[in-house]
Amino acid sequence: MKFEVGQKASFTKTISESDVYLFAGITGDFNPVHINAVAAEKSLFKKRVVHGALTSSLISTVLGTILPGNGTIYLEQNSKYVAPAYINDTLTAQVEIIKIEENKAMLGTYVFNQSGEKIMVGTAKVKLPVS
Amino acid sequence: MKFEVGQKASFTKTISESDVYLFAGITGDFNPVHINAVAAEKSLFKKRVVHGALTSSLISTVLGTILPGNGTIYLEQNSKYVAPAYINDTLTAQVEIIKIEENKAMLGTYVFNQSGEKIMVGTAKVKLPVS
Numbered sequence: 001m002k003f004e005v006g007q008k009a010s011f012t013k014t015i016s017e018s019d020v021y022l023f024a025g026i027t028g029d030f031n032p033v034h035i036n037a038v039a040a041e042k043s044l045f046k047k048r049v050v051h052g053a054l055t056s057s058l059i060s061t062v063l064g065t066i067l068p069g070n071g072t073i074y075l076e077q078n079s080k081y082v083a084p085a086y087i088n089d090t091l092t093a094q095v096e097i098i099k100i101e102e103n104k105a106m107l108g109t110y111v112f113n114q115s116g117e118k119i120m121v122g123t124a125k126v127k128l129p130v131s
Numbered sequence: 132m133k134f135e136v137g138q139k140a141s142f143t144k145t146i147s148e149s150d151v152y153l154f155a156g157i158t159g160d161f162n163p164v165h166i167n168a169v170a171a172e173k174s175l176f177k178k179r180v181v182h183g184a185l186t187s188s189l190i191s192t193v194l195g196t197i198l199p200g201n202g203t204i205y206l207e208q209n210s211k212y213v214a215p216a217y218i219n220d221t222l223t224a225q226v227e228i229i230k231i232e233e234n235k236a237m238l239g240t241y242v243f244n245q246s247g248e249k250i251m252v253g254t255a256k257v258k259l260p261v262s
Contacts, residue, residue, distance in 0.1 A: 011159060019157045026150045026157075027188045028142055031195030031203075044204070052205045053191040057158045057184035064162030072162075073175070074183045078209045 001069070003100060003128055009067035010094040011058060015050050017087050023054045050085040055120050058093035059109045063126055067095060068105060071129025077109070079122040090114040095124065103128050132200070134231060134259055140198035141225040142189060146181050148218050154185045181216040186251050189224035190240045194257055198226060199236065202260025208240070210253040221245040226255065234259050 013019075024030050032039035033049055040048040056079040063072050085091055092112045099106040105128055111120035144150075155161050163170035164180055171179040187210040194203050216222055223243045230237040236259055242251035 013159055022153050022157055023188075026153055026185070027192050028144055029188070029192040029195050032201060033195075043202075051188070051191060053184070053188035053208070054157070056208070057154075057160070057182070057188065060182060060184040061158050061160040064160050064164075070163060071174075074212055076209075076211045077184070077187070078207075080207045081205055 003068060003097060003105060005097050005100060007067060008094065008096045009062050010092050011062045011066060012090060012092040013058065014088060014090040015054065015085065020048070020050055020054065020087055023051055027051070027053065029053070045084050048087050050087060050089065052079070052081040052120070055081070055085050055091060055111050056122070058091060058111060059095060059124060062093050062095045063107070063124060067097070068126060068128050073127035074124070075104070075127060076125035077122065078124075079109070079120050081120055083117055083119050085111070085113060085119045091119065100128075134199055134228060134236060136228050136231060138198060139225065139227045140193050141223050142193045142197060143221060143223040144189065145219065145221040146185065146216065151179065151181055151185065151218055154182055158182070158184065160184070176215050179218050181218060181220065183210070183212040183251070186212070186216050186222060186242050187253070189222060189242060190226060190255060193224050193226045194238070194255060198228070199257060199259050204258035205255070206235070206258060207256035208253065209255070210240070210251050212251055214248055214250050216242075216244055216250045222250065229254075231259075
């Protein structure tokens with residue numbers, strides 16, 4: 001595959017309660033705001049939120065499986081969490097190639113919810129697959 | 132809790148095969164290098180590697196549950212993946228407060244393997260819990 005600046009790809013997933021609970025178990029991040037509905041209700045967020053780290057992990061999915069795809073080596077991810085994502089939100093992770101230098105690419109990375117609201121914005125750096 | 136520059140905390144977990152497989156299912160990141168032992172053997176890495184996004188998710192665990200702990204709001208994570216982590220590696224995520232400004236803190240964030248080798252290095256920005 002030939003890679004060019006401007007190429008885009010995305011991946012969409014509804015983040016279920018089980019996704020959030022399994023993520024908590026895998027990582028050990030049992031912050032009450034993710035797994036305690038009563039505590040979350042009393043928090044700034046009013047209900048249980050998806051781990052930011054889970055939200056930005058969806059970027060890795062696009063990079064490793066779609067664009068640039070199989071063989072990509074993830075070098076760097078910068079993520080700003082700009083709005084909360086809630087359990088049962090349908091999140092779309094989008095990446096766009098913004099720069100290519102030799103065998104490396106810089107990508108703009110975004111996660112949106114079902115209303116088109118930006119949840120995460122950032123950049124990634126990858127080593128491109130050897131064709 | 133009073134927060135000060137220089138405070139450190141860490142969390143250690145052996146990353147099992149099931150952690151990596153569940154993480155693949157949750158995120159959709161079925162990059163063969165994580166879940167295909169035969170393909171991974173032929174890759175640069177020679178065996179199945181842990182998702183970088185899972186590695187850096189351990190930072191969120193420290194931030195949300197230890198330091199600064201419950202009530203922390205994750206604003207930003209910058210992660211450089213500097214070496215691979217393999218299934219069954221015992222990873223230690225470490226954070227250190229490097230700057231405090233009003234109600235926000237900047238932290239140095241690191242993940243090491245059982246040999247003390249640095250796997251991930253970066254920084255995080257959080258909103259501190261209201262005491």
